[in-house]
């Protein structure tokens with residue numbers, strides 16, 4: 001790097017990553033938790049060599065075309081459904097993501113959501129706080145066992161495998177659906193068809209990338225193959241499920257629960273662009289558990305993400321190889 005590259009960081013990012021970048025680059029750091037508007041984003045990114053972006057930014061064709069000096073976009077995360085990767089590839093802009101930094105915490109979150117949902121942890125918490133319980137009762141709030149159940153994982157990448165590792169500790173039998181992966185790690189059984197997996201599993205966990213193949217992958221048709229009373233857990237992207245179909249399946253008692261950290265309203269790819277979670281889902285407090293995209297929300301993981309994002313960007317700027325690089329919008333499901 002002859003001249004110091006000019007880098008925009010579009011939002012707040014832990015100091016550790018900024019320090020790494022600052023050694024080699026000049027930073028324009030938006031120290032804010034509120035995403036930049038498209039106009040502000042273009043304004044600040046257009047003369048930069050690199051941009052660190054977050055899942056709340058939309059890097060579409062218009063942004064990419066307006067920033068014709070850009071050499072690298074580094075996402076502070078793993079998902080890249082908010083970036084027009086094909087347009088980047090066409091224009092020779094490198095895109096880096098974080099393949100491993102968030103694996104373990106996201107897998108923990110999936111297990112936590114499943115347990116909270118199936119074991120009525122939030123309902124119990126609410127009763128204790130309201131003083132509407134006498135403590136132990138013989139048949140009130142009975143949940144379903146998580147241990148020794150059948151688990152189905154959609155998307156068997158790093159997060160899927162980290163969930164399967166945890167499932168072993170719960171003595172679960174694990175299946176996965178991922179056409180791009182052949183793996184027997186953690187004793188998981190591959191299912192060629194989603195319907196086949198659905199028909200076997202008590203818990204379904206979604207960890208796949210959102211792209212045009214996985215959009216509404218869990219839909220009205222294939223929910224009908226799910227075991228009566230199954231639980232669905234989503235730590236990937238809201239639009240991988242058809243939220244309306246989930247709502248109907250809960251109403252019909254086809255499934256017992258939906259626990260999700262992610263929502264269609266967050267997704268740039270969502271065709272229907274909902275404003276928020278439907279009131280129909282929100283009202284089902286006994287059957288649903290929701291968290292506001294906290295899968296990577298630990299001090300440790302956010303720090304690790306900042307370091308790894310900075311390193312990914314520097315590798316590109318220095319012309320070094322990095323496994324963080326992605327080149328096509330149709331990368332596999334992991």
Ligand SMILES: O=C(O)[C@H](O)CO
Pocket residue numbers: 055076077078079080102236295296
């Ligand atoms: O894809 C990701 O990186 C996460 O969902 C955002 O924290």
